[in-house]
Amino acid sequence: MTEAVKKPKKPRGKAAVLEGRCIACGARCQSACPVDAIQMNEAGEPVIDASKCIGCVKCVKVCPAQAIEMAFTPEEKRILDELAAAAAGAPPEEELDPEEAALREKLAAYRGVWVFIEQTEGEAAKVSWELLGKGKELAAARNCPLSAVVMGDQVEHLCRQAMGYGAETVYLMDAPVLRHYRTEAYQKSLCALVEKYKPEVILMGATGLGRDLAGVVATVLATGLTADCTGLSIDKGNLMQTRPAFGGNIMATIVCDKFRPQMSTVRPHVMPMPEFDASLKGEIVREPVPVAEDEVQVKVLDILMDKGGSKVDIAGAEFIISGGRGMMAKENFGLLEELAEVLGGVVGASRSAVDAGWMPQDRQVGQTGKTVRPKVYIACGISGAIQHLVGMQDSDVVIAINRDPEAPIFEVASYGIVGDLFQVIPSLTAKLKALKGARSGA
Known part of the structure; x- marks a missing residue:
């Protein structure tokens, strides 16, 4: 009687962070971890406690930047190599479950x-x-x-x-x-x-x-x-x-x-x-x-180009100054317009500002608005909800201005200014005008 050889269990490994890849997306990996094995450092990057990690791969799958991978010990790698070799000499197709075989063939x-x-x-x-x-x-x-x-x-x-x-x-x-x-x-x-x-x-x-x-x-x-x-x-x-x-x-x-x-x-x-x-x-x-023309039920009689809205495509702008709920009122967006004019950029808005009627919908940045990738994105009075972050987190440089030092926007910001935007923005605009004037004079 031949004793059955027990097949080794496939190692799960431990999650490990790849240096330099994290984009500080807002702790998605931490939220996905079911065993609380991930904490975020001051830079918004994950720190993984290997002793708690169960190798569920959820953090790897949720990371938009592929900044986390599964790491294996030499022994685990040996077992994986053995399993891969065994798979190479896979069982004949007829030994597979009929439904599984049909799915693979399809x-x-x-x-x-x-x-x-x-x-x-x-x-x-x-x-x-x-x-x-x-x-x-x-x-x-x-x-x-x-x-x-x-x-x-x-x-x-x-x-x-x-x-x-x-x-x-x-x-x-x-x-x-x-x-x-x-x-x-x-x-x-x-x-x-x-x-x-x-x-x-x-x-x-x-x-x-x-x-x-x-x-x-x-x-x-x-x-x-x-x-x-x-x-x-x-x-x-x-x-x-x-x-x-x-x-x-x-x-x-x-x-x-x-x-x-x-x-x-x-x-x-x-x-x-x-x-x-x-x-x-x-x-x-x-x-x-x-398909022939006479088979198509719909006919195009004329094409009218949309001339409405603000006639500004924020998706293609290199400098975007966005305002959120912290702008307090529609007329305060004039501060952002003045700063945008100095920088040669455009003004955007968060969903809360658009819903309040302060800016038109075609200026909205975020999940239900537009995705942007400017060289510089200045977020003024925007808390940084995930719905907004997915629309601007790939900007080259993000500058956040907010009076709340705990605002999530600071987790993705390249530079953060904690202060009253109604003081910071005019000062920033005046300084940029002065520098621009000095350069023109030179």
Whole structure:
């Protein structure tokens, strides 16, 4: 009688902080830890008590900057290597559970990362290029190709641009029926491409067009869709999709592990813009459009450009001075306007200021407003709720002015000023004017 060999248990490891990666996002890892093994230091970075850590990986999954990893002892690494070697000589497919075998076979048919290139009148939305940069990272992690999808009328020039941003293959559908975006025409065209080539990941911008198209395509393909993602990564072959949940109070990581393709939308300016390289080459695959004009119920009669609002796009500004509830009244935003004029920037606002009617909605920064990545972001009288932080935490320099030294905004600030903003801002404006005048005179 042969004695069964007991399979070693897979080590869980301990969470460890990677030096220099933390972005002080507001203690998301600490909130996710179920055993209180993480405390935050004065810089807003995690300090992990290894004796308490149970290796649940929750802090790793919730971190938007991949600043935490699982660390293993030499013995644990040896066991992991043995398990990996055993997996390489995996049991035959027939020994697997029939349902598990069928699922693996279904998922194996999908391969590749796709980015949908959104365009209007032949001009691409910048979020599409941002997503190609992130898509390149995901494709490298999956060891699969990165592709772009271009749809429209006379838009082949966008294929060359997509290659310059990293696309190895560009699927092109070019026909008059796709000149203007209409849900039915674009949905049928994109679904036809997906069913033919079977990508495992599809990324789209969380714009009005992207949200509309992604929702209907995911419904038709009977797969999952995660909207407004702030972080994307690969773990065990699955796309880890991180987004704010419960009103932005927590960060949730969502996995679509049994359906393909895995679909995500990402708001503009959340991902960094990649460098354009004109020397990069790729393949253009021209595909026929599977829908005729007379099959589309909706007709575009005219296009009216929106001229309303404040006519200021804060998402593209390099200097943003934002005000919150601490501004006290609408007329006090004049202080910020004066400072913005000196800096050559624009004025933004938190949700509380917009809800109070002090600033128009198109100036709102945050989860329900716009995501910004300016060179300098000055937060005036803003407490720093997570809903606001997700919209501005990737700014190059954050300067916070608040009378409350315990305000959460200081956890992500590069520089903090604890004081009365009605004294600080005029003084700052006067000093900058003086310096500007002296420089002009020189």
